[in-house]
Amino acid sequence: MPGSFRIWRWLGATALIAVGLFMGASAAGAQSTQTQWPEVSHGLASAPEQLHTNPGRFVTPLDPHVAGSSYAAESTNWSGQITSGTTYSSVHADWVVPTVQATQYSGASATWIGIDGGPSSPGSIIQTGTVQLTGGGATQYSAWYELYPAPPVTVGAVSPGDSMSATIQQIGGSSWTVSITDLTTGNSTGSKPVTYGGPADSAEWIEELPTAVGTAQPTLANFGSATFSDMQYDPASQSAALLSPVDMVDESGNVIATAGATTRTSPTTSTFTDSYVPSARGYWLVGSDGGIFSFGQAQFYGSTGSLHLQRPVVGIVPTADHGGYWLDASDGGVFSYGDTQFYGSIPGLGLHPAGSGLPNSLNAPIVGMVPSIDDNGYFMVASDGGVFAFGDAHFAGSCPGIGGCSGSAVAVMPDSSGNGYWLVTSGLLAGAPRPRPSPPPTDWGTGSFSPTARSSPMATPPAPARLPLATSAD
8 A cells, every 4th residue: 555645753841752644745747725714733833754655565455245154454654445447436424523542652543535545556645634733742734745756735724523535536537526524614626627547446444553663653533433425436447346344453463443344324325444453562550650651552641740630640450441540549449441441549548648646547558449340340459458449349258358468469360250369479379268148347447348339338328429530641
């Protein structure tokens, strides 16, 4: 696949990197964009440095879609649907500009329609769409069109959630028109005449990872999903047209974006959804103040760095799909970000921090937390082996409940059934308590409590207010 657009890099005074589109001359025959479309504001003052794009890299060949078949071609920079097997004189689709999750590192995705650029025509393409960029904790969205290998042309700014409509149509010979319209704002290029001499042997609806040469490669931004609706194309031979799904893979062959099946919405139109596939390649570091540092493809969802905490944060716990995380503090405070849910906290139960000298205080500080097997609850463990269960996490016992354990507790881990867990101490594994009735605690200091247990002395614990979420990383 040809690279769909040139990216620019800016180096600001804070040394954070952002990416944008090249704003230059179009191919022969293209005209200037309409002035009413708002310009893209980069917000960085230093001069840009052009990055180059590469032809597409298909790892496996295209294959026509067969009902009941899960086969999809694989590419390192395309995900979507491509039709080939004949020549095409037009392509059209509508979509909503996806919202990308902001990251400190450079990430990008592009949502577009095009003619050419498949395996049989890697040297040319005519296309138009939107690009979603992130870097330095900020995001940027814009519309563009391109006649590869000529540089792309930025049309103007768009916003996440805007409804877009685009058409590429051959007028005759090498005369084509390109049109992209923001249906939400009314901004449009109109039918812009361009000159394009490619073979027109494929048409496509694509979510793309831009490629770069001579600089750091941006990762695929988490675009969530993008639905192409009102898909239309005009083949020279309808019977020869072959529609094929394409999945995007990383260098290890892991799928990072996948094309859903197309659904016929009328005799001449179809729709499908392309989806981002979260990757486990990356990690978070958390400071005692709750500041979050994201590395690799780990996403930043929020932090407590701007909040005043009564006790330090002692851990970060991601959800199974890596779409969010909880932070837990030594007083049992819980902070939920991303796709997590807040199920309760120890301060919300009216318990004071260990060592506070106040009544109804924890006997020992919280040292760890782990979600239940379905992420619909969580366990917390104190250094004395006291266990606290929230949501659908099931309390099955604790070290104080069996007369103590050897060494200080450092972690709790549920088993695969969800009906028990292990406590790990600094000396040895404390055990795997089986589900069994447990007498209600008579002293909050024992640290053994489930707010959902029927035997709890508090029939209905007070519902804690969810703590405010921070919006920036430290």
